[in-house]
Amino acid sequence: DAKTTQPNSMESNEEEPVHLPCNHSTISGTDYIHWYRQLPSQGPEYVIHGLTSNVNNRMASLAIAEDRKSSTLILHRATLRDAAVYYCILIEEYGNKLVFGAGTILRVKS
Amino acid sequence: NAGVMQNPRHLVRRRGQEARLRCSPMKGHSHVYWYRQLPEEGLKFMVYLQKENIIDESGMPKERFSAEFPKEGPSILRIQQVVRGDSAAYFCASSPRLPPYEQYFGPGTRLTVT
Numbered sequence: 001d002a003k004t005t006q007p008n009s010m011e012s013n014e015e016e017p018v019h020l021p022c023n024h025s026t027i028s029g030t031d032y033i034h035w036y037r038q039l040p041s042q043g044p045e046y047v048i049h050g051l052t053s054n055v056n057n058r059m060a061s062l063a064i065a066e067d068r069k070s071s072t073l074i075l076h077r078a079t080l081r082d083a084a085v086y087y088c089i090l091i092e093e094y095g096n097k098l099v100f101g102a103g104t105i106l107r108v109k110s
Numbered sequence: 111n112a113g114v115m116q117n118p119r120h121l122v123r124r125r126g127q128e129a130r131l132r133c134s135p136m137k138g139h140s141h142v143y144w145y146r147q148l149p150e151e152g153l154k155f156m157v158y159l160q161k162e163n164i165i166d167e168s169g170m171p172k173e174r175f176s177a178e179f180p181k182e183g184p185s186i187l188r189i190q191q192v193v194r195g196d197s198a199a200y201f202c203a204s205s206p207r208l209p210p211y212e213q214y215f216g217p218g219t220r221l222t223v224t
Contacts, residue, residue, distance in 0.1 A: 032210040032211075034210070034212065036213075038153075042217065042218075043114075043201045043203075043215035043216055043217050043218045044153065044201065044203075044213075044215045045215065046212045046213060046214055046215075049210050049212055051210070091210060091211060095211065096141070096143070096158045096165060096166055096205075096211065097143065097155040097158055097166060097168075097169070098143075098145075098153075098155065098203075098213060099155065100145075100152050100153040100154070101152070102152060103152075
């Protein structure tokens with residue numbers, strides 16, 4: 001599976017937008033970009049995915065670079081409940097397992 | 111639509127006993143995955159199953175661990191003769207058959223071996 005690189009941690013103020021970056025320079029043309037998050041003491045939670053175009057859902061937005069070598073997860077208004085570890089993962093077209101890296105620990109300050 | 115269900119949520123076993131962890135996937139999902147999270151470590155893939163078939167078990171320890179997903183009923187992760195190093199959170203996820211194969215996780219089973 002192609003690898004991703006994320007910052008170890010980020011901090012945000014409550015009610016402000018958060019941009020979580022992810023580099024995936026070895027991405028192949030058929031890899032999907034997935035984001036998951038894990039809140040303390042809970043199972044991982046699917047957030048969003050994309051292939052080439054930017055995507056929006058009720059939880060977040062995903063901005064994908066034109067060359068697809070990087071992407072950014074955008075939380076439009078961070079809340080205390082968004083404090084979690086965020087994982088950026090590439091999935092092959094017929095892939096199955098998720099390969100979790102260390103992710104980005106997001107801390108939200110009130 | 112109920113989410114992925116796992117039981118028990120907490121399981122305590124003595125060394126040498128057997129542990130059975132159950133996972134019921136989301137309705138309509140025929141792909142099941144098991145992951146393990148050791149204390150202070152990341153999530154690691156263990157096994158991927160479809161109904162009655164093991165598709166990828168590359169992350170399963172070679173001994174004492176087995177998994178099944180029968181035609182009827184939940185998926186079972188079985189750990190025989192547990193040791194202290196098996197203490198971890200075990201998460202099950204399920205996925206639909208169509209791309210992009212997003213996975214939906216259960217709340218996990220926290221296994222403690224005493």
